[in-house]
Amino acid sequence: MPKVSPPMILGATLVAIGAYAMSLNAQDRSEQPAIAALEANLNDERALFNAQVESDIDDDLLETGRLVAMGGSQAGGSGMACITCHGAEGQGDGSGAFPRLAGLPGWYMYKQLVDYASGERPNNVMSGVAQRLTEHEMEAVSAYYAAIDAPYRPVAGTVDAELLQWGGQLGAVGSAEKGIPACVNCHGPSGLGNPPSVPYLAGQYATYMTHQLQLWREGVRNNDAMNVMSSIASKMTDEDMRAVSEYYARVRPDVARMRTDATATD
């Protein structure tokens, strides 16, 4: 069952974050998951479905994906390696400015890269990166990050309990008064995502999600299939956005993963 990380753990791990961050060099190649480990993840049909973009997944695709993540490409390098900001395991860099990619639907990530390249999703950093990748490389790196089952970083900071309560309510049942549909409608139970096109919210960084909601509201980001997110975000206040983002940042898919979290921060 999905659970919200109890505040006790949050407090206890504050010190550990520092230690973890120090031990983590984003360019450290020893951190990257082995192809065998990625293939093992694909034994689960759900992960396989999640990771498929256009073609079947094989060693070559995953290997290409890893190379792209490390900064390689036919065009002589993507300019900036994915791992620089998103990490080799796709956990993001912990600042919350860069989203977690591990386990996001492959097709979703592929579409974002295509949209970054075309300007459909404007972003100063990502547009330049995506424009240097071939279609095949976009597919490969998407499959690569989709196949990773990486531990979660601890949630930084504390948030008012009432705000979290409100965020949870918006996420689960929406608001009749404001005409806001629940997040779970599309993002799946507990915001776990709905592959291939809908990303997870659970475990994503709050600052990233809040920023995206603002971009949806302002119409800067407008690249979902049916323009649903702009309609919803335009009904949300800044506080609604923060509430729902802080809430989902604290939701974890299952207990087993929570245990992984704990060991990761030891």
Next chain:
Amino acid sequence: MAMRELPKTDVVIVGGGWTGLTAAYELAHAGQRCVILERGQPRHTATSFAGPEEHDELKYALRYGHMQDVKKETLTFRNSRDQQALPMRRLGSFLPGSGLGGAGIHWNGQIWRPLPSDLEMRSHYDARYGSQFIPEDLTVQDWGVTYDELEPHLDFFERICGAAGSAGNLNGETRPGGNPFEGARTSDYPNPPMKQPISNTLFGQAAERLGYNPFPMPSANVTAAYENPYGAQLHPCTYCGYCERFGCGYFAKADPIICVYDRIKDHENFEIRFGAQALRVEKSRDGKTATGVVYQDEDGVEVFQPADTVCLNAYALWNVHLMLVSGLGQPYDPETRQGTVGRNYSYQTIAAVDAFFDDEIVTNPFMGAGALGMVVDDFNGDNFDHSELGFVGGGYIACKQYHGRPISYQPVPDGTPKWGAEWKRVLRETYSRHGDLVIHGSSMSTPENYLDLDPTWTDAFGRPLLRMTFNFPENDRKMSDYVMNRALDIAREMDHVTSVSSVNLAREGADYSIVPYQTTHNVGGAVIGTDPTTSVVNRYGQMWDHHNVFVFGACLFPQNLGYNPTGPLMGLAYWTLDHMKRDYLKNPGPLMDA
């Protein structure tokens, strides 16, 4: 008499669905204090219909989570007068709703207008084919209100819903991509048509090759962010495939809660009482007017709500039932063919054609929406020459992709075993290679199809149950068979089709069965017209016998159209409300001479 009497209000409205909430909205803004009596419970689109919980097919589609409770109220049924009618203890052929929003919550969102000739059916057929043409056993009649009169109201309801479609006739000018047979519209649909999946596209291409005029089905599954004239904000449809039998937590299927209720609920002239089961309408001593409505409240107490004006906005069947148990109007007697309440009940003919594709086609049927279809209207109404056919009426042919739900969507070609390993093997192949064609046809009224009170059975409140006596007339069977064969022609013309099968629920030689689901389009029983001997209400929806009772909904249809009823019945509702506001409220009295 009721145990408790409340202070008088201006208008009491029975039922909180599309027509009841709309009546309250319009009349409250006209200065009338409105009280709605809703038998069901409050609910909201955001908080009650969100996925993934709402996408519980077993709970809502099969166990009828949003439908009315037949343990409290139901009807009895028989095919003909020589049979003993028996109560429906489980819903089947049709699914009336209960609770805020009524059946407007679980509709598919197919939003149509009647053809101009549909509304003047008898005059039109008499003029085109001669006065002997309509078979004698049919009680087909004119509506008493014309398309041109309804047009502004049909248009307004399309804007309330944010309807998505492509106009075929804009101010008399035929436009490509729309329905060339539709009556002239004064404005285009407020939103662009839905995106069509592969099966519907192949259907449209085949229909075009055969010389027909395919167009996207008009849809209240909204295609863009939209604000309606009441200020309600609707969101774009995600094609989730959970419309019919489900509420839409995406705010994408227009429903009475977001489109109307949210915009009126805080108005000082508006009040709604939930769990308020209307029992009967009380009449004045002279019987000429209604004095209010007696209902049972949530505590089981009988309450009398007096009012100057009574609006009947329950489901079509229950409006008729309420009139019968209250002694409003004259009940219809099939022996003498006198009386009007219960007369001209009719239904809808439904047939289906299944087309199966080769392995080049993947339909992904789970990507669907209630009104996601391509339609051919060449065989609806009198859009085709009936002179040699021996029947009146028609229907539309649509290729739809409205759901791919795991329990109910199991398309297999004829000759497949009904169960077991072979059935599973075939289904795995055909689930995503299926084109779903429906033939949605009209149904004519006859003197032998009617509604009255059952002499044997009573409901939970001690009232006699409504009794339905119904069988499809020969006319409808012939019509349905003819149009289904045209659908088969199109299916066989479609590219990539390897096999085709069909089923007609109104086929010749088989009685209408109330058990398998067909459609929740029960119409008639309290019909509109200009002659008090053949209609319950005048052309403004006002009862001939009680001028302060106004009737809404599909019970007004003198016979059924080939279209889904929500658009036409809401056009009628706005027409009635317009005349109430303009003429009646200032000077209450009959709006037409009997």
